[in-house]
Amino acid sequence: MEAPPMKHSHAIDNLSKFLAYMLGRNPDEFGLVPDRQGYVKIKDLVKALGEEPGWRHARANHIREVIYTSRSAPVEMEGNLIRAVDRTHLISPQLADDPPKLLYHPIRRRAYPALAEKGLPLTPSARRIILADDMALAQRMGRRIDAAPVILTVNSHNALKNGATLWRFGNCLYLSDCLPPGSFSGPPLPKNLPQPKKAEEPGTPTGPKTPGSYLLDPTMTTVKADRTQKGARRRKNEWKRERKRKQRDDRW
Secondary structure, X not given: OOOOOOOHHHHHHHHHHXXXXXXXXXXXXXXXXXXXXXXXXHHHHHHHHHOOOOOOOOOHHHHHHHHHHOOOOOEEEEOOEEEEOOOOOOOOOEEOOOOOOEEEEEEOHHHHHHHHHHOEOOOOOOOOEEEEOOHHHHHHHHOOOOOOOEEEEEEHHHHHHOOOOEEEXXXXXXXXXXXXXXXXXXXXXXXXXXXXXXXXXXXXXXXOOOOOOOOOOHHHHHHXXXXXXHHHHHHHOHHHHHHHHHHHHHHO
């Protein structure tokens, strides 16, 4: 026998509690990293929420309903950002003294060739590269940015030796300020990478492909043909004009 559907008010209350946990206690479990003010993007929260059993239907409108109908809403919005109201238990990054040897970072497929060669350089202090300690979590995070993301395997010890700094964020995530070349590996690069098209230099005249030849101008050909036809008609009627001149002379 199926369980009766949950009342709407109960559903709103459950969502309210779940959002408070996601944003105010353990965002790392869901692959989320709030900024220094505790904010995450609403679209990122909706994607993470939609991955959870029982909340796949959740949209931004459901979150707004929690805010507008609750007496004491657990979250607050500002523009396209959202954060927990109570952040007293929110985790904060801590320098990682002994991180796991292997960490995982998802990227878009189109970014992989350039990143494989140059790595990820130092980023501004407000932004960090998010690393997961579990492949499944990295894949989950990656599918939020690409249907088939590339997952980099990061050797944390090599990253530290090459100048990177690592922070632990909760129980599931690590943060880094860069990924130097040689500190990570990924799948083989495609053999035939598309070559960028070279833009033609402005003002460069286009000459004939065969030396000593020239390109025909269709308009010139048409003009010459018209002139030739007119000249032929003029010569053809010359005898008529000559006969008319003689007739005028005879009258005088």
